[in-house]
Amino acid sequence: MRELECFLVLAEELHFGRTGARLYVSQSRVSQLVRALERRVGARLVERTSRRVRLTPLGTDFLAGLRPAYDALRGTVESAVAAARGIEGRLRIGFQGTADDRVMRAIDTFHTRHPGCVTELVEIPLQDPFGPVHRGEVDAAVVLLPVEEPGLVLGPVFSEQQQTLAVSVRHPFASRASIDAEDLADEPLVTVEGPAPEYWRYAQAPTSTPGGRPIPPGPGVRTLQEGLTLAAAGRGAMLLCRPTADYHGRHDITFVPVDGLPDSALGLVWHQDRETARTRAFSTAVTDVT
Numbered sequence: 001m002r003e004l005e006c007f008l009v010l011a012e013e014l015h016f017g018r019t020g021a022r023l024y025v026s027q028s029r030v031s032q033l034v035r036a037l038e039r040r041v042g043a044r045l046v047e048r049t050s051r052r053v054r055l056t057p058l059g060t061d062f063l064a065g066l067r068p069a070y071d072a073l074r075g076t077v078e079s080a081v082a083a084a085r086g087i088e089g090r091l092r093i094g095f096q097g098t099a100d101d102r103v104m105r106a107i108d109t110f111h112t113r114h115p116g117c118v119t120e121l122v123e124i125p126l127q128d129p130f131g132p133v134h135r136g137e138v139d140a141a142v143v144l145l146p147v148e149e150p151g152l153v154l155g156p157v158f159s160e161q162q163q164t165l166a167v168s169v170r171h172p173f174a175s176r177a178s179i180d181a182e183d184l185a186d187e188p189l190v191t192v193e194g195p196a197p198e199y200w201r202y203a204q205a206p207t208s209t210p211g212g213r214p215i216p217p218g219p220g221v222r223t224l225q226e227g228l229t230l231a232a233a234g235r236g237a238m239l240l241c242r243p244t245a246d247y248h249g250r251h252d253i254t255f256v257p258v259d260g261l262p263d264s265a266l267g268l269v270w271h272q273d274r275e276t277a278r279t280r281a282f283s284t285a286v287t288d289v290t
Helices: 002-013 016-023 027-041 057-085 101-113 181-186 198-204 224-232 242-247 277-289
Strands: 046-048 053-055 089-095 117-123 140-144 152-161 164-168 189-192 217-221 238-240 253-259 264-271
Touching: 002 016, 002 027, 002 057, 016 027, 053 057, 057 277, 089 101, 089 277, 101 117, 101 277, 117 277, 140 198, 140 277, 152 242, 152 277, 164 224, 164 242, 181 253, 189 198, 189 224, 189 238, 217 224, 224 238, 224 253, 238 242, 264 277
Parallel strands: 089 117, 089 140, 189 217
Antiparallel strands: 046 053, 140 264, 152 264, 164 238, 164 253
């Protein structure tokens, strides 16, 4: 099992030093484990030169078959441990904007079912919705959809609601009960900068209306508070999901419902390589309360 684990980590890192650091062993020990596995298989799985490390064609095929089998075995062991001891330890839950009532009820449900597990809430930057999950800074995260990230598992989807537009109270839209999506062509939209993937940034600040009219780009921001401040100053408008709009009510901003756009939605995500009994149990709790 140690040889298999070493190969899987090396296949991700393609670097013997970083693999050793992740496994808390020396670089020479990584080499020993890989050679031992190759002797079992009877062929080379990894090619190593002074410049780079890469998998052989056989190594690539071996990885494709090994990953799901290894994950299933690890999940079986974790489930058995959880059943024997109960789910314990720590679960770090990321959130964007605000942890709304549904998330808090899911946490309460999770605590009731698994009192031996401590939860921590971690705010995720608007500009980097998936980075903390990829980097292992949180175990799971509640993020705005869409999610098209390789390596991430999308669990329960919830809080599907009409989108709202944050505008200054002095803006002409502020006096309206709602606006049509085509009206967005008349107002620059605050955009998200930073490492967020392009498809996600465009979903939060589309560049055209459903009818094809271009929407002018507004100023770029990295945090939600930056966006709200620019909206209050009349520098642009910002699309927000309803829970975030409700939580961040301000006297200098009006949140106007937008007709004709797809509903916003939240989803729970976690990394497929770090799925645990804790993340699965929390996913179940989210499903049960929504």
